[in-house]
Amino acid sequence: MLIIAGIVLTSFILTADHHNYWGAFDDSSQYLSTPVLTIDQQLAKKLAIIFPINKNTDMQFYRNTWLREYLYPVCDWREPGCKIVCNKESTYHTLDEKTFCFSKEMKNFSDKEFFIKLDDDAFVDRDYVFELMRKHSGSKKPVYISDHTRFNDPANKDSLHEVLYGNGKFYMFNYNLVKCLDTDFKYEHRPRNEDAVFGGMVRSGCGEKNVEFVQENDDKIWHKEYKNKNKHIDLAYIKNH
Structure with a gap:
């Protein structure tokens, strides 16, 4: 009997993989091999850094920083x-037109939740950005993060005067803001500060309140x-304007 039992057990073990007898039990290895995305990793997939560039912009520098994966030049x-791509030559005096260009394009980025408009002579801390994303993710309201100020423009009294806008070096906002931007916003006297024009699109389309x-x-x-600490880097060695 012992001999017969041994033969049966040996046969079972040898054929178990072939017949998947072990399939009745969970194979935990498949879960171990599938990485679980952290909250930050999930949020990272929803970030786009809008980065207007010109002939003097050092893309090598920015592509060697944490910004690399999120840059939308x-x-x-x-x-x-x-x-x-705006398909139009831009200068310092036509940056408001370039702002209209990328604002219209952002409306197509519905897979993104957060956007940062960053100047090419600016830098921002990664942990701070993800802190803001965690705090404002899922907000039902349009969110606009920056150092805001009122624009003084009596010549455009009915469009840009007293508009609240963010400092151009950095402003961060969510897709809810993008959706309500008025990219057909009109103002008579041009050119105007491009960041104030973005604020004008916000006020006209979303309503400041x-x-x-x-x-x-x-x-x-x-x-x-x-x-x-021990770093001192000139981010604007060659003046763009």
């Missing part, structure tokens, strides 16, 4: 790496120069 003409304006933490954002 805004270019005048199509070239490698460009995510948004409907927007959650959030004050940025300037200690986490660097403009024109980066200074921290």
Whole structure:
């Protein structure tokens, strides 16, 4: 009997994999091999950094920072790496037109929840950005994060005068704000500060009373120069304008 039992047990073991006898039990290894995304990783998939560039922009620098995976360069003409192309030569005096260009394109990015408009002579702390994303993710309201101020423009009294807008070095906002932007916003006297024009699109399309304006933490954002501990970097060595 022992001999017969041994033969049966040996046969069972040898054929178990073939017949998947063990399938009745959970194979935990398949779960171990599938990485679980952290909250930050999930949020990261929903971030786009809108990055207007020109011939002096050092893309090598930014592509070697944490910003790399999220950069959406805004270019005048199509070239490698460009995510948004305006097909028009831009200058310092036509940056308001470039702002209309990327604002219209952002409406197509419904897979993103957060956007940052960042100047090419600015830098922002990664942990701070993800802190803001965690705090405002899922908000039902349009969210607009920056250092806001009122624009003084009596010549455009009915459109841009007294509009509340964010500092151009950095402003962050959610897709709810993008959806209500008035990208057909009109003003008579041009050119005008491009960031004030973005604020005009917000006021005209979203209504300031409907927007959650959030004050940025300037200690986490660097403009024109980066200074921290043993680092001092000129972010605007070649002046763009």
